Amino acid sequence: MEAVTRAMEGLKTAVIGSGSEGKTQVDTGGNLQDLMGHPLESNTQRSGGNLGGKVIRTSGGVTVTSNKDPDHTMRAVCWEGPRKIVVEERPRPMITDPHDAVVRVTSTAICGSDLHLYLGSAPGMQKGDILGHEFMGIVETVGPEVRNVRPGDRVVASFDIACGGCRSCGHGAFSSCDITNPSKDQEMLYGARTAGLFGYAHVTGGYEGGQADYVRVPFADHDLIHVPEDLPDNKVLFLSDIMSTAWFATELGEVGPGKTVAIWGAGPVGILAAHSSQVRGADKVILIDNQQYRLDHAATKLPGLLTINFGKEKVKEALEQVVPGGPDVCIEAVGFHYCKSTAHAAMVKTLMETDTADILNELIYCCRKGGTIACVGVYVGLTNGFNIGAFMEKGLTLKAGQTPVQKFWHKLLDMIKGGKLDPTIVITHELPVEDAPQAYKMFNDKTDGCIKVVLKTSMARSQATGPPSGP
Secondary structure (H helix, E strand, O other): OOOHHHHHHHHHHHHHHOHHHHHOOOOOOOOOEEEOOOOOOOOOOOOOOOEEEOOOEOOOOOOOOOOEEEEEEEEEEEEOOOOOEEEEEEEOOOOOOOOOOEEEEEEEEEOOHHHHHHOOOOOOOOEEEEOOOEEEEEEEOOOOOOOOOOOEEEEEEEEEEEEOOOHHHHHOOOOOOOOOOOOOHHHHOOOOOEEEEEEHHHHHHOEEOOOOOOOEEEHHHHHEEEOOOOOHHHHHHHOOOOOHHHHHHHHHOOOOOOOOEEEEOHHHHHHHHHHHHHHOOOOOOEEEEOOOOHHHHHHHOOOEEEHHHOOOOOHHHHHHHHOOOOOOOOEEOOOOOOOOOOOHHHHOOOOOOOOOOOHHHHHHHHHOOOOEEEOOOOOOOOOOOOOHHHHHOOOOOOOOOOOOOOHHHHHHHHHOOOOOOOHHOOOOEEEHHHHHHHHHHHHOOOOOOOOOOEEEOOOOOOOOOOOOOOO
Protein backbone atom coordinates (compact mmCIF):
# COMPACT_ATOMS: atom_id res chain seq x y z
CA MET A 1 0.00 0.00 0.00
CA GLU A 2 2.92 2.30 0.70
CA ALA A 3 4.06 1.94 -2.90
CA VAL A 4 0.59 2.81 -4.17
CA THR A 5 0.48 5.85 -1.89
CA ARG A 6 3.85 7.07 -3.17
CA ALA A 7 2.74 6.50 -6.76
CA MET A 8 -0.49 8.40 -6.13
CA GLU A 9 1.50 11.30 -4.74
CA GLY A 10 3.66 11.22 -7.87
CA LEU A 11 0.57 11.27 -10.05
CA LYS A 12 -0.87 14.17 -8.05
CA THR A 13 2.35 16.12 -8.55
CA ALA A 14 2.23 15.39 -12.27
CA VAL A 15 -1.42 16.41 -12.52
CA ILE A 16 -0.64 19.72 -10.81
CA GLY A 17 2.07 20.16 -13.44
CA SER A 18 5.78 19.45 -13.38
CA GLY A 19 6.53 21.73 -16.34
CA SER A 20 10.08 21.82 -17.56
CA GLU A 21 11.36 20.81 -14.13
CA GLY A 22 9.56 17.41 -14.14
CA LYS A 23 11.68 14.41 -13.20
CA THR A 24 12.17 11.42 -15.49
CA GLN A 25 14.38 8.36 -15.57
CA VAL A 26 17.60 9.70 -17.00
CA ASP A 27 20.89 8.16 -18.03
CA THR A 28 23.45 10.81 -17.15
CA GLY A 29 26.55 8.61 -17.27
CA GLY A 30 29.81 10.01 -18.56
CA ASN A 31 30.75 9.21 -22.16
CA LEU A 32 27.35 8.30 -23.55
CA GLN A 33 26.81 6.57 -26.86
CA ASP A 34 23.60 5.86 -28.67
CA LEU A 35 22.67 2.24 -29.40
CA MET A 36 24.32 2.49 -32.82
CA GLY A 37 27.64 3.20 -31.09
CA HIS A 38 27.77 6.88 -31.99
CA PRO A 39 29.00 9.29 -29.31
CA LEU A 40 26.38 11.74 -28.09
CA GLU A 41 27.47 15.28 -28.80
CA SER A 42 27.11 17.67 -25.89
CA ASN A 43 25.29 20.22 -28.04
CA THR A 44 22.72 17.74 -29.39
CA GLN A 45 19.16 18.51 -28.33
CA ARG A 46 17.72 15.34 -26.90
CA SER A 47 14.44 15.28 -25.03
CA GLY A 48 10.82 15.27 -26.20
CA GLY A 49 9.87 17.87 -23.63
CA ASN A 50 12.28 20.52 -22.46
CA LEU A 51 15.08 19.82 -25.00
CA GLY A 52 17.51 20.03 -22.10
CA GLY A 53 19.99 17.39 -23.27
CA LYS A 54 18.70 14.50 -21.13
CA VAL A 55 19.05 10.97 -22.49
CA ILE A 56 16.31 8.58 -21.42
CA ARG A 57 16.53 4.82 -21.93
CA THR A 58 14.32 1.97 -20.87
CA SER A 59 15.58 -0.97 -18.84
CA GLY A 60 15.51 -2.95 -22.08
CA GLY A 61 17.97 -0.55 -23.72
CA VAL A 62 15.49 1.33 -25.90
CA THR A 63 16.34 5.01 -26.33
CA VAL A 64 13.31 7.17 -25.68
CA THR A 65 14.81 10.52 -26.65
CA SER A 66 15.93 10.51 -30.25
CA ASN A 67 19.03 11.95 -31.82
CA LYS A 68 18.31 15.28 -33.48
CA ASP A 69 19.44 16.72 -36.81
CA PRO A 70 21.03 20.09 -35.99
CA ASP A 71 20.81 21.21 -39.63
CA HIS A 72 17.14 20.56 -40.40
CA THR A 73 13.99 21.58 -38.59
CA MET A 74 10.34 20.62 -38.72
CA ARG A 75 7.01 21.84 -37.40
CA ALA A 76 5.67 20.08 -34.32
CA VAL A 77 2.50 20.41 -32.25
CA CYS A 78 3.61 20.91 -28.65
CA TRP A 79 1.98 20.93 -25.22
CA GLU A 80 2.83 24.07 -23.26
CA GLY A 81 0.35 23.62 -20.41
CA PRO A 82 -3.35 22.99 -19.83
CA ARG A 83 -5.37 24.28 -22.79
CA LYS A 84 -2.21 25.69 -24.39
CA ILE A 85 -1.10 24.07 -27.63
CA VAL A 86 1.52 25.66 -29.90
CA VAL A 87 3.17 24.81 -33.20
CA GLU A 88 6.95 25.17 -32.97
CA GLU A 89 10.03 24.68 -35.09
CA ARG A 90 11.97 21.70 -33.76
CA PRO A 91 15.04 19.80 -34.92
CA ARG A 92 14.15 16.72 -36.91
CA PRO A 93 14.56 13.30 -35.29
CA MET A 94 17.23 10.94 -36.59
CA ILE A 95 17.85 7.20 -36.44
CA THR A 96 18.94 6.52 -32.88
CA ASP A 97 18.62 2.75 -32.35
CA PRO A 98 19.35 0.15 -35.06
CA HIS A 99 15.69 -0.91 -35.32
CA ASP A 100 14.37 2.64 -35.91
CA ALA A 101 12.73 4.26 -38.89
CA VAL A 102 12.09 7.95 -39.46
CA VAL A 103 8.73 8.64 -41.10
CA ARG A 104 7.86 11.78 -43.07
CA VAL A 105 4.32 12.41 -41.87
CA THR A 106 1.56 13.12 -44.37
CA SER A 107 -1.52 12.84 -42.13
CA THR A 108 -2.02 12.84 -38.40
CA ALA A 109 -5.06 13.26 -36.15
CA ILE A 110 -6.25 14.54 -32.80
CA CYS A 111 -7.57 11.69 -30.69
CA GLY A 112 -10.18 11.91 -27.95
CA SER A 113 -7.55 10.72 -25.48
CA ASP A 114 -5.40 13.70 -26.50
CA LEU A 115 -8.03 15.86 -24.82
CA HIS A 116 -6.98 14.41 -21.46
CA LEU A 117 -3.56 15.90 -22.17
CA TYR A 118 -4.99 19.13 -23.52
CA LEU A 119 -6.91 19.72 -20.29
CA GLY A 120 -3.94 18.82 -18.10
CA SER A 121 -5.82 15.85 -16.63
CA ALA A 122 -3.34 13.12 -17.56
CA PRO A 123 -0.30 12.75 -15.29
CA GLY A 124 3.27 13.29 -16.38
CA MET A 125 3.15 15.91 -19.12
CA GLN A 126 6.14 18.20 -19.58
CA LYS A 127 6.22 21.59 -21.22
CA GLY A 128 7.30 21.22 -24.83
CA ASP A 129 6.20 17.61 -25.32
CA ILE A 130 5.37 16.80 -28.95
CA LEU A 131 1.83 15.39 -29.16
CA GLY A 132 0.11 12.88 -31.36
CA HIS A 133 -0.21 9.10 -31.62
CA GLU A 134 -2.30 8.70 -34.80
CA PHE A 135 -0.11 9.26 -37.84
CA MET A 136 1.05 7.89 -41.16
CA GLY A 137 3.40 8.85 -43.94
CA ILE A 138 6.40 7.86 -46.04
CA VAL A 139 9.49 6.13 -44.66
CA GLU A 140 12.41 8.53 -44.93
CA THR A 141 15.25 6.38 -43.57
CA VAL A 142 15.74 3.17 -41.60
CA GLY A 143 18.27 1.73 -39.17
CA PRO A 144 20.63 -1.13 -40.05
CA GLU A 145 18.53 -3.81 -38.34
CA VAL A 146 15.21 -2.94 -40.00
CA ARG A 147 14.13 -5.65 -42.42
CA ASN A 148 10.48 -5.15 -43.38
CA VAL A 149 10.28 -1.49 -44.39
CA ARG A 150 12.36 0.59 -46.76
CA PRO A 151 12.70 4.29 -47.60
CA GLY A 152 9.79 5.32 -49.80
CA ASP A 153 7.31 2.84 -48.28
CA ARG A 154 3.88 4.21 -47.42
CA VAL A 155 3.04 3.21 -43.85
CA VAL A 156 0.77 3.69 -40.85
CA ALA A 157 2.24 3.61 -37.34
CA SER A 158 0.67 1.94 -34.31
CA PHE A 159 0.08 4.22 -31.31
CA ASP A 160 1.63 1.59 -29.01
CA ILE A 161 5.34 0.94 -29.28
CA ALA A 162 6.03 -2.80 -29.18
CA CYS A 163 9.35 -4.61 -29.46
CA GLY A 164 7.79 -7.78 -30.88
CA GLY A 165 10.09 -10.07 -28.92
CA CYS A 166 9.27 -9.85 -25.20
CA ARG A 167 6.93 -12.12 -23.23
CA SER A 168 3.92 -9.79 -23.59
CA CYS A 169 4.44 -9.28 -27.32
CA GLY A 170 4.76 -13.06 -27.67
CA HIS A 171 1.22 -13.36 -26.29
CA GLY A 172 -0.09 -10.70 -28.68
CA ALA A 173 -0.34 -8.15 -25.86
CA PHE A 174 1.61 -5.54 -27.82
CA SER A 175 0.22 -2.59 -25.84
CA SER A 176 1.77 -4.21 -22.75
CA CYS A 177 5.26 -4.57 -24.22
CA ASP A 178 7.72 -5.23 -21.40
CA ILE A 179 10.62 -3.07 -22.53
CA THR A 180 9.49 0.17 -24.21
CA ASN A 181 8.30 2.18 -21.17
CA PRO A 182 10.80 3.51 -18.60
CA SER A 183 8.22 4.94 -16.15
CA LYS A 184 8.88 3.89 -12.56
CA ASP A 185 5.81 5.87 -11.46
CA GLN A 186 3.59 3.64 -13.56
CA GLU A 187 5.28 0.49 -12.32
CA MET A 188 4.79 1.64 -8.73
CA LEU A 189 1.09 2.31 -9.26
CA TYR A 190 0.20 -0.63 -11.52
CA GLY A 191 2.69 -3.28 -10.42
CA ALA A 192 3.98 -3.37 -14.00
CA ARG A 193 4.57 -1.11 -16.98
CA THR A 194 2.54 -0.91 -20.15
CA ALA A 195 4.13 -0.29 -23.53
CA GLY A 196 5.49 3.10 -24.42
CA LEU A 197 3.09 5.28 -26.40
CA PHE A 198 3.77 7.95 -28.99
CA GLY A 199 3.10 11.55 -27.98
CA TYR A 200 1.59 10.82 -24.62
CA ALA A 201 2.39 11.47 -20.97
CA HIS A 202 5.72 10.46 -19.45
CA VAL A 203 4.05 7.67 -17.46
CA THR A 204 3.83 6.00 -20.89
CA GLY A 205 7.40 6.76 -21.82
CA GLY A 206 7.54 10.34 -23.02
CA TYR A 207 8.19 9.47 -26.66
CA GLU A 208 7.87 12.30 -29.19
CA GLY A 209 4.57 12.20 -31.04
CA GLY A 210 3.39 12.17 -34.61
CA GLN A 211 1.71 15.58 -34.86
CA ALA A 212 4.83 16.77 -36.63
CA ASP A 213 6.47 16.73 -40.04
CA TYR A 214 8.77 13.86 -39.03
CA VAL A 215 8.73 11.21 -36.31
CA ARG A 216 11.11 8.49 -35.22
CA VAL A 217 9.48 5.04 -34.90
CA PRO A 218 11.32 2.47 -32.75
CA PHE A 219 10.97 -1.19 -33.73
CA ALA A 220 9.83 -0.21 -37.20
CA ASP A 221 9.37 -3.82 -38.32
CA HIS A 222 6.65 -4.32 -35.70
CA ASP A 223 5.14 -0.86 -35.39
CA LEU A 224 4.61 0.11 -39.04
CA ILE A 225 2.17 -1.47 -41.51
CA HIS A 226 2.39 -1.10 -45.28
CA VAL A 227 -0.71 0.41 -46.85
CA PRO A 228 -1.66 0.31 -50.55
CA GLU A 229 -1.19 3.31 -52.80
CA ASP A 230 -4.78 3.26 -54.04
CA LEU A 231 -6.33 3.98 -50.63
CA PRO A 232 -6.30 7.64 -49.53
CA ASP A 233 -4.74 8.56 -46.19
CA ASN A 234 -8.07 9.09 -44.47
CA LYS A 235 -9.17 5.53 -45.23
CA VAL A 236 -6.20 3.94 -43.46
CA LEU A 237 -4.95 6.56 -40.95
CA PHE A 238 -7.17 5.31 -38.13
CA LEU A 239 -5.61 1.86 -38.18
CA SER A 240 -3.10 3.61 -35.94
CA ASP A 241 -5.64 3.83 -33.11
CA ILE A 242 -9.36 4.57 -33.21
CA MET A 243 -10.44 2.02 -35.83
CA SER A 244 -8.37 -0.65 -34.11
CA THR A 245 -9.59 0.46 -30.67
CA ALA A 246 -13.24 0.39 -31.74
CA TRP A 247 -12.82 -3.13 -33.10
CA PHE A 248 -10.93 -4.16 -29.94
CA ALA A 249 -13.92 -3.02 -27.86
CA THR A 250 -16.17 -5.38 -29.80
CA GLU A 251 -13.61 -8.17 -29.41
CA LEU A 252 -13.58 -7.66 -25.63
CA GLY A 253 -17.39 -7.76 -25.62
CA GLU A 254 -17.53 -10.75 -27.99
CA VAL A 255 -20.08 -8.85 -30.06
CA GLY A 256 -21.93 -10.86 -32.67
CA PRO A 257 -25.35 -12.11 -33.78
CA GLY A 258 -27.85 -12.39 -30.93
CA LYS A 259 -26.10 -9.67 -28.88
CA THR A 260 -27.42 -6.24 -27.95
CA VAL A 261 -24.80 -3.53 -27.50
CA ALA A 262 -24.90 -0.17 -25.72
CA ILE A 263 -22.02 2.25 -26.19
CA TRP A 264 -21.30 5.19 -23.92
CA GLY A 265 -19.65 8.06 -25.81
CA ALA A 266 -20.47 9.22 -29.34
CA GLY A 267 -16.97 10.40 -30.08
CA PRO A 268 -14.89 8.83 -32.85
CA VAL A 269 -14.20 5.57 -30.99
CA GLY A 270 -17.82 5.22 -29.88
CA ILE A 271 -19.15 5.78 -33.40
CA LEU A 272 -16.65 3.34 -34.91
CA ALA A 273 -17.48 0.81 -32.17
CA ALA A 274 -21.13 1.11 -33.24
CA HIS A 275 -20.03 0.63 -36.86
CA SER A 276 -17.96 -2.42 -35.87
CA SER A 277 -20.85 -3.87 -33.85
CA GLN A 278 -23.15 -3.62 -36.85
CA VAL A 279 -20.54 -5.20 -39.12
CA ARG A 280 -20.22 -8.07 -36.62
CA GLY A 281 -23.98 -8.67 -36.79
CA ALA A 282 -25.23 -7.36 -33.43
CA ASP A 283 -29.02 -7.43 -33.12
CA LYS A 284 -29.31 -3.91 -31.70
CA VAL A 285 -26.75 -1.15 -31.22
CA ILE A 286 -27.48 1.85 -28.99
CA LEU A 287 -25.21 4.91 -28.79
CA ILE A 288 -25.35 7.16 -25.70
CA ASP A 289 -24.16 10.77 -25.43
CA ASN A 290 -25.42 14.22 -24.44
CA GLN A 291 -24.37 15.98 -27.66
CA GLN A 292 -27.26 15.67 -30.07
CA TYR A 293 -25.19 16.66 -33.11
CA ARG A 294 -22.87 13.71 -32.50
CA LEU A 295 -25.78 11.30 -32.14
CA ASP A 296 -27.41 12.69 -35.28
CA HIS A 297 -24.15 12.39 -37.23
CA ALA A 298 -23.76 8.75 -36.17
CA ALA A 299 -27.38 7.89 -36.94
CA THR A 300 -27.03 9.39 -40.43
CA LYS A 301 -23.91 7.34 -41.14
CA LEU A 302 -25.15 4.09 -39.57
CA PRO A 303 -28.73 3.18 -40.56
CA GLY A 304 -30.52 1.22 -37.85
CA LEU A 305 -28.48 2.76 -35.03
CA LEU A 306 -30.49 3.69 -31.93
CA THR A 307 -29.48 6.70 -29.83
CA ILE A 308 -30.04 8.02 -26.30
CA ASN A 309 -29.33 11.61 -25.24
CA PHE A 310 -28.63 11.39 -21.51
CA GLY A 311 -29.16 15.13 -21.22
CA LYS A 312 -32.81 14.61 -22.16
CA GLU A 313 -33.73 11.23 -20.71
CA LYS A 314 -32.57 8.80 -18.05
CA VAL A 315 -30.29 6.18 -19.55
CA LYS A 316 -31.51 3.21 -17.52
CA GLU A 317 -35.18 3.89 -18.31
CA ALA A 318 -34.49 4.53 -21.99
CA LEU A 319 -32.48 1.31 -22.33
CA GLU A 320 -35.18 -0.74 -20.62
CA GLN A 321 -37.64 0.37 -23.29
CA VAL A 322 -35.32 -0.91 -26.04
CA VAL A 323 -33.64 -3.91 -24.37
CA PRO A 324 -35.63 -5.01 -21.29
CA GLY A 325 -33.26 -6.36 -18.65
CA GLY A 326 -30.32 -4.44 -20.09
CA PRO A 327 -27.83 -4.83 -22.95
CA ASP A 328 -25.66 -7.93 -23.29
CA VAL A 329 -22.58 -5.78 -23.90
CA CYS A 330 -21.83 -2.29 -22.58
CA ILE A 331 -18.87 -0.46 -24.10
CA GLU A 332 -17.15 2.41 -22.26
CA ALA A 333 -15.68 4.81 -24.85
CA VAL A 334 -15.56 7.93 -22.68
CA GLY A 335 -12.63 7.97 -20.26
CA PHE A 336 -11.59 9.09 -16.82
CA HIS A 337 -12.14 12.84 -16.64
CA TYR A 338 -15.80 13.18 -17.65
CA CYS A 339 -17.67 13.48 -14.36
CA LYS A 340 -21.48 13.26 -14.32
CA SER A 341 -21.87 13.99 -10.59
CA THR A 342 -20.78 16.99 -8.54
CA ALA A 343 -19.34 14.64 -5.90
CA HIS A 344 -16.84 13.08 -8.30
CA ALA A 345 -16.11 16.42 -9.95
CA ALA A 346 -15.15 17.78 -6.52
CA MET A 347 -12.99 14.75 -5.72
CA VAL A 348 -11.12 15.03 -9.01
CA LYS A 349 -10.62 18.76 -8.58
CA THR A 350 -9.23 18.34 -5.07
CA LEU A 351 -7.09 15.33 -6.12
CA MET A 352 -8.91 12.95 -3.80
CA GLU A 353 -9.05 10.75 -6.89
CA THR A 354 -7.53 10.96 -10.36
CA ASP A 355 -10.36 9.18 -12.20
CA THR A 356 -14.12 9.37 -11.85
CA ALA A 357 -16.23 6.22 -11.45
CA ASP A 358 -19.39 7.92 -12.77
CA ILE A 359 -19.46 6.41 -16.26
CA LEU A 360 -18.36 2.90 -15.27
CA ASN A 361 -20.92 2.85 -12.48
CA GLU A 362 -23.65 3.69 -14.99
CA LEU A 363 -22.52 0.82 -17.23
CA ILE A 364 -22.63 -1.55 -14.25
CA TYR A 365 -26.08 -0.28 -13.31
CA CYS A 366 -27.47 -0.70 -16.84
CA CYS A 367 -25.81 -3.92 -18.03
CA ARG A 368 -27.89 -7.10 -17.95
CA LYS A 369 -27.15 -9.68 -15.27
CA GLY A 370 -24.29 -11.87 -16.48
CA GLY A 371 -23.39 -9.34 -19.18
CA THR A 372 -20.04 -7.97 -20.27
CA ILE A 373 -18.50 -4.52 -19.92
CA ALA A 374 -15.73 -3.58 -22.37
CA CYS A 375 -13.72 -0.53 -21.31
CA VAL A 376 -11.54 1.18 -23.93
CA GLY A 377 -11.89 4.70 -22.56
CA VAL A 378 -8.63 5.82 -20.95
CA TYR A 379 -8.23 5.45 -17.17
CA VAL A 380 -4.94 6.25 -15.47
CA GLY A 381 -5.12 6.20 -11.68
CA LEU A 382 -7.40 5.74 -8.69
CA THR A 383 -11.09 6.26 -8.14
CA ASN A 384 -13.58 6.35 -5.26
CA GLY A 385 -17.12 4.99 -5.03
CA PHE A 386 -16.73 2.21 -7.58
CA ASN A 387 -19.90 0.10 -7.42
CA ILE A 388 -18.16 -3.21 -6.79
CA GLY A 389 -21.26 -4.60 -5.05
CA ALA A 390 -23.47 -4.30 -8.12
CA PHE A 391 -20.65 -5.61 -10.31
CA MET A 392 -20.27 -8.74 -8.18
CA GLU A 393 -23.93 -9.40 -7.42
CA LYS A 394 -24.98 -9.04 -11.06
CA GLY A 395 -22.27 -11.49 -12.15
CA LEU A 396 -20.74 -9.11 -14.67
CA THR A 397 -17.52 -9.49 -16.62
CA LEU A 398 -15.23 -6.48 -17.10
CA LYS A 399 -12.58 -6.46 -19.80
CA ALA A 400 -10.37 -3.48 -20.51
CA GLY A 401 -7.11 -2.36 -22.00
CA GLN A 402 -5.07 -0.27 -24.33
CA THR A 403 -5.48 -1.72 -27.81
CA PRO A 404 -2.82 -4.11 -29.11
CA VAL A 405 -3.08 -2.49 -32.53
CA GLN A 406 -0.71 -4.87 -34.27
CA LYS A 407 -3.00 -7.80 -33.40
CA PHE A 408 -5.85 -6.45 -35.51
CA TRP A 409 -4.60 -4.05 -38.15
CA HIS A 410 -3.93 -6.54 -40.96
CA LYS A 411 -7.46 -7.92 -40.68
CA LEU A 412 -8.94 -4.43 -40.47
CA LEU A 413 -6.95 -3.24 -43.47
CA ASP A 414 -8.43 -6.10 -45.50
CA MET A 415 -11.93 -5.12 -44.32
CA ILE A 416 -11.31 -1.50 -45.32
CA LYS A 417 -10.04 -2.57 -48.73
CA GLY A 418 -13.12 -4.77 -49.13
CA GLY A 419 -15.50 -1.96 -48.19
CA LYS A 420 -16.82 -3.63 -45.01
CA LEU A 421 -15.42 -0.89 -42.76
CA ASP A 422 -15.30 2.83 -43.51
CA PRO A 423 -13.32 4.74 -40.86
CA THR A 424 -13.92 8.05 -42.65
CA ILE A 425 -17.49 8.25 -41.31
CA VAL A 426 -16.21 10.07 -38.21
CA ILE A 427 -14.20 12.78 -40.00
CA THR A 428 -15.76 16.23 -39.86
CA HIS A 429 -12.72 18.48 -40.23
CA GLU A 430 -9.53 18.37 -42.28
CA LEU A 431 -7.05 21.15 -41.44
CA PRO A 432 -3.38 22.01 -41.94
CA VAL A 433 -1.15 21.12 -39.01
CA GLU A 434 -0.58 24.84 -38.37
CA ASP A 435 -4.19 25.06 -37.20
CA ALA A 436 -3.69 22.47 -34.44
CA PRO A 437 -4.18 24.93 -31.52
CA GLN A 438 -7.59 26.00 -32.84
CA ALA A 439 -8.45 22.40 -33.72
CA TYR A 440 -7.77 21.18 -30.18
CA LYS A 441 -10.01 23.89 -28.75
CA MET A 442 -12.80 23.19 -31.24
CA PHE A 443 -12.64 19.43 -30.61
CA ASN A 444 -12.65 19.82 -26.83
CA ASP A 445 -15.38 22.48 -26.79
CA LYS A 446 -17.50 20.50 -29.28
CA THR A 447 -18.08 23.48 -31.53
CA ASP A 448 -18.62 23.70 -35.29
CA GLY A 449 -20.02 20.16 -35.33
CA CYS A 450 -16.57 18.74 -34.62
CA ILE A 451 -16.24 15.00 -34.13
CA LYS A 452 -12.85 14.13 -35.62
CA VAL A 453 -10.03 16.32 -36.93
CA VAL A 454 -7.39 15.13 -39.39
CA LEU A 455 -4.31 17.33 -39.69
CA LYS A 456 -2.38 17.48 -42.95
CA THR A 457 1.29 18.36 -43.21
CA SER A 458 2.73 20.26 -46.14
CA MET A 459 4.00 16.89 -47.38
CA ALA A 460 0.54 15.37 -47.63
CA ARG A 461 -0.17 13.89 -51.00
CA SER A 462 -2.79 15.41 -53.27
CA GLN A 463 -5.64 12.98 -52.70
CA ALA A 464 -9.42 12.83 -52.56
CA THR A 465 -9.51 12.29 -48.81
CA GLY A 466 -13.06 12.74 -47.66
CA PRO A 467 -15.12 15.72 -46.57
CA PRO A 468 -13.78 19.29 -46.73
CA SER A 469 -13.07 21.47 -43.73
CA GLY A 470 -16.20 21.97 -41.67
CA PRO A 471 -18.98 19.62 -40.62
